[in-house]
Amino acid sequence: MLRRFRLEEPETVKDASALLARYGEASRIYAGGTELLLAMKEGLIQYERLINVKKIPGLDRVELENGVVRIGALTTHRSLENDPLLRQQLPAFGQMERNIANVRVREMGTLGGNLCFAEPHADPGTLLMVLGAKLMAEKTSSKREIAAEQFFVDAYETCLEPDELLTEIRIPSTPRRAGVAYLKFGYLERPSVGLGLFLAWNGADTITEARVAVGCAGPKPRRVEESEGLLKGKTSKEASALLGRAGEIAGRAADAISDLHGAADYKQHIVGVLLKRAFQQILQDRSSKA
Numbered sequence: 553m554l555r556r557f558r559l560e561e562p563e564t565v566k567d568a569s570a571l572l573a574r575y576g577e578a579s580r581i582y583a584g585g586t587e588l589l590l591a592m593k594e595g596l597i598q599y600e601r602l603i604n605v606k607k608i609p610g611l612d613r614v615e616l617e618n619g620v621v622r623i624g625a626l627t628t629h630r631s632l633e634n635d636p637l638l639r640q641q642l643p644a645f646g647q648m649e650r651n652i653a654n655v656r657v658r659e660m661g662t663l664g665g666n667l668c669f670a671e672p673h674a675d676p677g678t679l680l681m682v683l684g685a686k687l688m689a690e691k692t693s694s695k696r697e698i699a700a701e702q703f704f705v706d707a708y709e710t711c712l713e714p715d716e717l718l719t720e721i722r723i724p725s726t727p728r729r730a731g732v733a734y735l736k737f738g739y740l741e742r743p744s745v746g747l748g749l750f751l752a753w754n755g756a757d758t759i760t761e762a763r764v765a766v767g768c769a770g771p772k773p774r775r776v777e778e779s780e781g782l783l784k785g786k787t788s789k790e791a792s793a794l795l796g797r798a799g800e801i802a803g804r805a806a807d808a809i810s811d812l813h814g815a816a817d818y819k820q821h822i823v824g825v826l827l828k829r830a831f832q833q834i835l836q837d838r839s840s841k842a
């Protein structure tokens with residue numbers, strides 16, 4: 553049962569941060585409420601004061617500025633999956649959004665809420681890491697930019713300070729000779745394993761940049777630099793022959809745990825399978841564009 557709480561409705565980010573500073577651990581930001589209210593109803597967490605940020609204007613926009621897509625933290629999954637700018641600039645992101653949860657959760661749930669809750673079985677963090685995204689955090693007195701890789705500290709824990717809000721997610725547009733894929737596997741409502749891959753080539757078919765990230769299998773999403781190092785500097789054919797090894801490394805790096813979503817060694821294996829498929833998907837997209 554949901555216990556009584558007070559609702560604050562600030563109209564600016566600074567006011568919301570000031571409320572967090574004033575009420576401390578007894579308060580929490582409330583966006584779509586899809587995670588927060590569920591956990592409160594189940595008695596897993598309790599707050600005396602919820603700070604509804606949905607009345608703060610300007611935090612639910614998607615804009616393109618100097619080659620960077622800027623997504624307000626309060627943008628819902630539903631509007632992201634249908635956003636024409638996102639579809640054009642970052643199709644892999646729109647695709648990932650379409651496959652989150654169910655339509656009811658996507659209608660209410662925000663991208664910011666997903667990232668700030670840091671539930672391990674979530675998709676966006678993994679993809680944002682390979683896209684080179686930056687997360688903007690703000691409080692009364694300051695603003696800072698956090699690389700997606702630095703944002704997640706552990707399961708349900710981010711590097712946000714107690715009075716900081718996530719306000720925006722900034723994603724550079726994907727360069728012309730590059731491709732991105734995000735694939736996931738699962739049999740429950742939330743994913744068991746997620747894998748993101750970004751590859752960029754020069755004109756001579758050499759991979760100039762490779763980014764690999766794994767998520768859902770362990771407590772937090774993470775980049776796998778060792779797998780990236782194997783693929784970088786290789787031609788597509790050479791890299792293809794190294795995918796088995798790159799996948800094994802990524803599987804180990806996922807820090808998989810056994811839970812309802814699958815056994816750790818199974819999840820580790822799936823990481824390798826998804827890496828091969830993501831690589832093939834990017835190559836296919838690339839040849840269909842050529």
Ligand SMILES: Cc1cc2nc3c(=O)[nH]c(=O)nc-3n(C[C@H](O)[C@H](O)[C@H](O)COP(=O)(O)OP(=O)(O)OC[C@H]3O[C@@H](n4cnc5c(N)ncnc54)[C@H](O)[C@@H]3O)c2cc1C
Pocket residue numbers: 580581582583584585586587588589590625626651652653654657660661662663664665666667668669673674675676716717718719741742743
């Ligand atoms: C049934 C179900 C299935 C799901 N399946 C998936 C899935 O397949 N893949 C996936 O990725 N996710 C999945 N999710 C998670 C879903 O994406 C999140 O529930 C949703 O995005 C959370 O957003 P919200 O706005 O409702 O957050 P809220 O519930 O309002 O908040 C969540 C947490 O984030 C904090 N918070 C929110 N916004 C901010 C902010 N701007 N700054 C600071 N702190 C903030 C809140 O204080 C709270 O602690 C699923 C959820 C459910 C309930």
